[in-house]
Amino acid sequence: MESYQKVSILMLLFVAISSNVLVVSNAQTICNMSGEGLMACRPAATPPTPPPPSAACCSALSHADLHCLCSYKNSKVLPALGVDPNLALQLPAKCKLPHPAQC
Numbered sequence: 788m789e790s791y792q793k794v795s796i797l798m799l800l801f802v803a804i805s806s807n808v809l810v811v812s813n814a815q816t817i818c819n820m821s822g823e824g825l826m827a828c829r830p831a832a833t834p835p836t837p838p839p840p841s842a843a844c845c846s847a848l849s850h851a852d853l854h855c856l857c858s859y860k861n862s863k864v865l866p867a868l869g870v871d872p873n874l875a876l877q878l879p880a881k882c883k884l885p886h887p888a889q890c
Contacts, residue, residue, distance in 0.1 A: 818855035820847050829868070832875040845882035853879055857890035 817825065824847025831840040840848075859865060860872045876890055 818852040818859075820851045820856070823847075824851070828875070828878060829870060831878055831881070832865075832870045834871045834874065837871075837874055840878050840881050844878065845884075848879055848882050849884060853884075860890050 816822075820828075824844070827841055827843035827847055831837045831844055857876075860876060862872075865872045865875060
């Protein structure tokens with residue numbers, strides 16, 4: 788059931804990002820990050836020349852379960868959303884989080 792729930796949330800995010808509209812309730816999160824937090828981090832993980840992560844992104848990451856987020860590094864979902872997994876993995880260090888996850 789948990790896998791189905793994760794896939795459902797990721798598909799909802801994909802549809803929302805594709806249409807540039809994000810409708811995710813605060814109750815739906817991925818690895819303790821809201822849809823809003825994920826969207827705040829997206830520009831900083833999108834090639835070719837991403838900007839530094841925003842304060843909103845770093846704040847969201849500071850509350851995220853980074854070990855859980857690591858489980859998505861080889862997922863085909865991130866590239867489908869325009870997110871480079873290698874850039875995404877650099878965000879905790881760029882946000883100067885005290886103990887970034889080692890994926």
